[in-house]
Every structure is written in structure tokens, then in C-alpha cells.
Amino acid sequence: MENYSDIKQGERGAWLSIAAYILLAAIKLMIGAASGSQALHADGLNNSTDIVASIAVLVGLKISRRPPDSNHSYGHFRAETVASLIASFIMFAVGFQVLYQGVNKFIQPVMEQPDLLAAWTAAGCAVVMMGVYMYNIRLARRINSNAIQAVAQDNRSDALVSAGAFIGILGSQFGLPWLDPLTASLVGLMICKTAWDIFRKATHDLTDGFDADELEQMKLTVAEIDGVRSIKEIKARIHGNNVLVDTTVLVNPELNVVQSHDITEAIEDQLKHRHRVSNVHVHIEPI
Numbered sequence: 001m002e003n004y005s006d007i008k009q010g011e012r013g014a015w016l017s018i019a020a021y022i023l024l025a026a027i028k029l030m031i032g033a034a035s036g037s038q039a040l041h042a043d044g045l046n047n048s049t050d051i052v053a054s055i056a057v058l059v060g061l062k063i064s065r066r067p068p069d070s071n072h073s074y075g076h077f078r079a080e081t082v083a084s085l086i087a088s089f090i091m092f093a094v095g096f097q098v099l100y101q102g103v104n105k106f107i108q109p110v111m112e113q114p115d116l117l118a119a120w121t122a123a124g125c126a127v128v129m130m131g132v133y134m135y136n137i138r139l140a141r142r143i144n145s146n147a148i149q150a151v152a153q154d155n156r157s158d159a160l161v162s163a164g165a166f167i168g169i170l171g172s173q174f175g176l177p178w179l180d181p182l183t184a185s186l187v188g189l190m191i192c193k194t195a196w197d198i199f200r201k202a203t204h205d206l207t208d209g210f211d212a213d214e215l216e217q218m219k220l221t222v223a224e225i226d227g228v229r230s231i232k233e234i235k236a237r238i239h240g241n242n243v244l245v246d247t248t249v250l251v252n253p254e255l256n257v258v259q260s261h262d263i264t265e266a267i268e269d270q271l272k273h274r275h276r277v278s279n280v281h282v283h284i285e286p287i
Helices: 005-034 037-062 078-105 118-144 147-172 179-206 212-223 257-275
Strands: 230-239 241-251 279-286
Touching: 005 037, 005 118, 005 147, 037 078, 037 118, 037 147, 078 147, 078 179, 118 147, 147 179, 212 230, 212 241, 212 257, 241 257, 257 279
Parallel strands: 241 279
Antiparallel strands: 230 241
């Protein structure tokens, strides 16, 4: 499972998010206070909490790069999945907060007309965060990292929050204060949906769940190998950004050790080549 270089690349994405959140949080809090925009100020506080989520992912990635030891024979790759789980909790908290504030403003409307500087600041920050999202989502897909996938989804959620703040502030300039709570409520729901998707994926991986369709494709790949008469069992699980496969295949009982070993090697090569499997354990039985 030689994925340590991929994890190192993933750390760059986490660092990029941390730097962006620190910079944008400072800008939003300062301009929000100066312009009298509660929406922009709240968005800045939101970014402050996102710093914690990105740090959690960064710590998880660093732990993942630790080599196997006496207590972790398969390495520490699952720390990455735990980091994704923590990020989902923080996103849930932010999503519910945004949703609560949006609904509360419907009940207790506040007629505010902050400076347009706040609106353009929110718009600019939304563009920056979408850029960070595009970088991290491509990185996550390239290195197959669930943790960076979670970071990217958090980046997109923050871009949407800033876009919502822009719409709300702009709406107040035209006598449409209801735009702010409406967009806030919609954005809050989207953040909660994203957090749920990340939570479901992380818990599925941590409980050794695996996609049944992908496992069936692996089974077909093994069945194509010369010398494999049938497949007694095949199972797989996610270990961080690694896929681990265990399979038992039935072969001709007259094969010698070398021939059986060749079948094992062929199974390993095909699974790694076609399905990006990191580690394969093959058990040979006669039939």
C-alpha cells in the first residue's frame, strides 16, 4: 500500500483551505463590522469554524502517513476516514446554524441596509472559495482521498454561504429583505445534505462496507484469469484511500506450487490494474 506520496499531496489541499479560511475570515469580520453587515460577519465566523475542520483533516492525513507498527499492521490509513467523519460533524453544526438563522429571520425580520462593500466582499470571497474547491476536488479524485473530498465539499459549502450573503445584502439594497433568509435557508439545507453524504460514506467505510456493484466487477475480473475454475469467496473493504481485497479461488488439484503461485500473481496484477486495489490476499483451494 504505497500511497504515502498521495497523502502528502492531500496535505497541500488541507493547507490551502486553512490559509484561505484564515485570510477570508479576517477580511469578512473586519469589513462586516465596518459596513454593519450581520450576514458578512456571520459568514466570517463560519469560516473561523471551518479552520478547525481543515486542521482536523490535516492531522488525520499526517497520522495516515505513519508506517505500520506493532499495533497497526495495515498502517494508519483509516485516520483519514476518521478525519472525514469529524469534518462532517462540523459541517452539520454549520449547516444547522445557517438554517436556524435563516428561519429565525423569517420569524423576526431585520430591516438592515449594509454598505455595498459588504456585498462585493461576499461575492469576491465566494469566487475565491470556488477556486479552492475546484483545486481540492480535482486533487481528491486524482489521489482517491475521502478526506480531501470532504474538505472540497466544505469549500463549496462556504462558497455557497458567501454567495447567499451576497444575494441577501444586495436584496436589502432593493427593499427585498426576504432574499437573505430565503438564500440562507436554502444554503443551510445544502450544507446539511453535503455533511450527510460525507458522514454516510465515512461510516460505511469504517464499518467495512463496500460497493456491491464494484465487488461484482472484481469477481468477473478474477473469473477471467486462466486456471481459476470458480470463486469460492471474494470480499473487499476500504482502508483510508486504499482498497483491500481477500478472495478464495478453486483450481485444478493437480497444479504444482509454481503454477498456483502464477495464478495468484495474475489475480493480484489484474485487480490492481483494473480496480486500483492496493492489497490483494489470494487463497488457493483445490476442486
